[in-house]
Amino acid sequence: MMTVRQRHALRTAVRLAAAAAITVLFLFPIYWLFMISFKTPEEIYSFPPKWYPGRIHFDNYAVLFKDGDAITVWNSFVVAGMSTVIAMFLGTICAYSLARYRTGGEHLANWIISQRMIPPIAVVFPIFLLYVYLGWVDTFTGVILLYTAFNLPYVIWMMRGYILDIPRALEESALVDGCTRWQVLWKVVFPMARAGLFATAIFTFVFAWNEFLFAFLLTKEKWVTLPVRLGSTITPFQTDWGFLTAGAIVSFAPLLVVVFLLQREMVRGVSLGAVR
């Protein structure tokens, strides 16, 4: 007979084995991506496939940054960064108004979040027609405006939640002390909400960084982003895997940092603030 302690140890061992197996299963595609990006073309297209690179080899990354494709990485960074900054500012002040003054009530708040849930393809089609008319396709203004609008509902919704978490008393005493409303916002609310501001800004950046469809439809050459460039290399017949995997890793690597930084806020961020 097993003692209670032995049974417990066995149970833990089984669970640990299951956990390890599941983790390997879920990480394998990411491993495969990394591994191919370090292979030489001969290794990539060898049959049967090799499960690890012969030696670490950076040529695929060198190609990515040589032929002018590095600009797409920069474009992604600029578009995601700029739209995040603008959306964070406009969204947070709007969220403050919704949270503290209940401006527009539940209806306005629900309308704003519903803007995020409608399929982008339907929304982007008329915007495309409008942009063609205005000559905004593949321009800085056009791309930034679209991404800002795309991120705004998320920022407003998340920041509204974070501001509701801040006790009101502090703002009231600041007002009594003679602060103007703007000063209250800058000196009390923003500092108090900085954890939320930080997490929301990172998520907003990630959404824009990963976004494919808008950039795919509204850029042509100058403002092509990394996901669009990668998407264009996938063809049924001749895909340059070295290039594709190196680009995919460049797209993915910054997100590793994000997951590490945001561990505590992850659940709240992806559940639209519904779960903490």
Added chain:
Amino acid sequence: MTSLSATSRASFGERNFKYLLIGPAIFVLLLIGIFPLVYLLLVSFQGITMTETSADFIGFANYAQLFEDTRLWEALLHTVIFTVIALPLELLLGLAMAQLFLEKLPGRQIFVALLVLPVVVSPIVSGATWSLMFNHRFGPINQIIGWIWREEVTLLWTISPHLVYPAILAAEVWQWTPFMFLLLLAALANVDKSQLEAAAIDGAGWWRTFFKIVLPAIWPVMAIAILIRGLDLFRLFDIVWALTKGGPGTMTETISIFTYIKGFQQFETSYTAAVAFLVIILLSVVVMLALKKVELSR
């Protein structure tokens, strides 16, 4: 209202402070949300195509065409098929995984951090990754199946009509099961321990405890997870685009891919406007009803 808005002799800026704050954001949302919608409605009553540029109104012809367009309804059907298979799969797998990681386990935090990774991968990148995994010659999946089968296999995962759905669903489930896992793990951790202990003392079995206590407790979170993923699946584009581009033929065409092909490849401008308008109206109604049911806000 509260003392925040009750200042005496307030200036214009002070009095309208709350509207000044929402002004810029609402302006951007209206500019990108409402204005194009009105334009869309207008265009949907015209007859603009690649060859026909006259902006004469042709009444409801485009909307009448919607009903006869079998390709549209098939695209809608494909979208529904993806949703009704992927959503329960992700939910059940995520729940099972959450259950596994609920109790203490050595290295638990590291496991969870690693398992979350697929969620932050760009969907176009995950589609590309799976197109490598499923490559018939150089991909690992056929090789693994070959080991099990003990003979070489060349399954054409992204081309063969029998295999495209499993391939797309595998990529979709791989990317989003961790999302369900993350939310359900948080929900399970919040279930009242004393109720579970009471049930154990009463001799209630695992299933009974789960359906009577755990499920009602995690339901609000589950409903939100289902809503978010359900709406995401309805707009499915990137993964399918990377794997099959809607093919073979139109077999895996989703409503988003259909709209893209009509509007941006075949330039049936006015007809696409009608399709887009239909989708927006349908989804707005669904979202508004869902938001009433689900407690997304406090």
